[in-house]
Amino acid sequence: MANFLQNSRFSFIILTSIASAYFSNAYALDSDNSTIKNAISIKDAWVRPSHPGQDVGAAYMTLTSMQDVALVRVESDVSDSIEIHSMTMQNGVMKMRMLDNLPLVAGKPYKLEPGGFHFMLFDLKKALTAGESVNFVLYFKAKNKVEFKQNIKALVRTETEHQH
Numbered sequence: 001m002a003n004f005l006q007n008s009r010f011s012f013i014i015l016t017s018i019a020s021a022y023f024s025n026a027y028a029l030d031s032d033n034s035t036i037k038n039a040i041s042i043k044d045a046w047v048r049p050s051h052p053g054q055d056v057g058a059a060y061m062t063l064t065s066m067q068d069v070a071l072v073r074v075e076s077d078v079s080d081s082i083e084i085h086s087m088t089m090q091n092g093v094m095k096m097r098m099l100d101n102l103p104l105v106a107g108k109p110y111k112l113e114p115g116g117f118h119f120m121l122f123d124l125k126k127a128l129t130a131g132e133s134v135n136f137v138l139y140f141k142a143k144n145k146v147e148f149k150q151n152i153k154a155l156v157r158t159e160t161e162h163q164h
Contacts, residue, residue, distance in 0.1 A: 039066035040104075040140065045154035047121075048114075050128040057121035057128055059136070059154055060112045065104040072101045072147070073139040078128060079121035086117050101141070114159060132156045 045061035057079065063071065074082040084099045094115075102117065104110055112118050119136075128134065133153045141147050 040064070040069070040138075040150055041066075042138070042150065042152050045136070045152055047128055047134045047154045047156045049130045049156050049158060050124060052127045054127065055122065055124050057124050058114070059119040059121060059134070060114065061152070061154065062109050062111045063102075063104055063138075064109040065106055065140075067106045067142065068104065069140045069142050070101040070103045071138060072141045074119055075137045075139075076121060077135045078125055080123035080125070081121075083120045083122070084117070085120050087115055104140075128156045130156050130158060 041064040043062045043064075045059070047059045048057060050057045059076075059082075071084065074084065076082055084102050085096050086099055087094055087096045089095075098120075102110065110117060133155055136152045136154060137149050138152060139147060139149045
């Protein structure tokens, strides 16, 4: 009987250790990649066309997160530098300012659009022509400090092409 109890205890400890290792790894995987990555929805991404010699552009999209995160950085294959900007009307004057990050509250869509939040693309490598695609990498940081990124393609088009 004592042998049975010792074997049962040993089996219980082994099973508990295996289960603990399995679930902590699953949690780490979810925190690092899959659950967080899938928590961001990006829709209606588009970039305003530019003219030859123009070295600044703008990009727009709607971001919705399933959890509280912050957009902390943006990169693209057509620009050397991208800033997150906001535009607000103050005393009849439109003011634009650079943001260090864009906090996204869970479930609330953030529409980046002309006259509001947007990405400013500096030092364009070439003119952006209607019909082309632009690649972006958006970097997010979750409340638990885990950083993750999401790739997206945006179509170059005029604002009127965007309206339905």
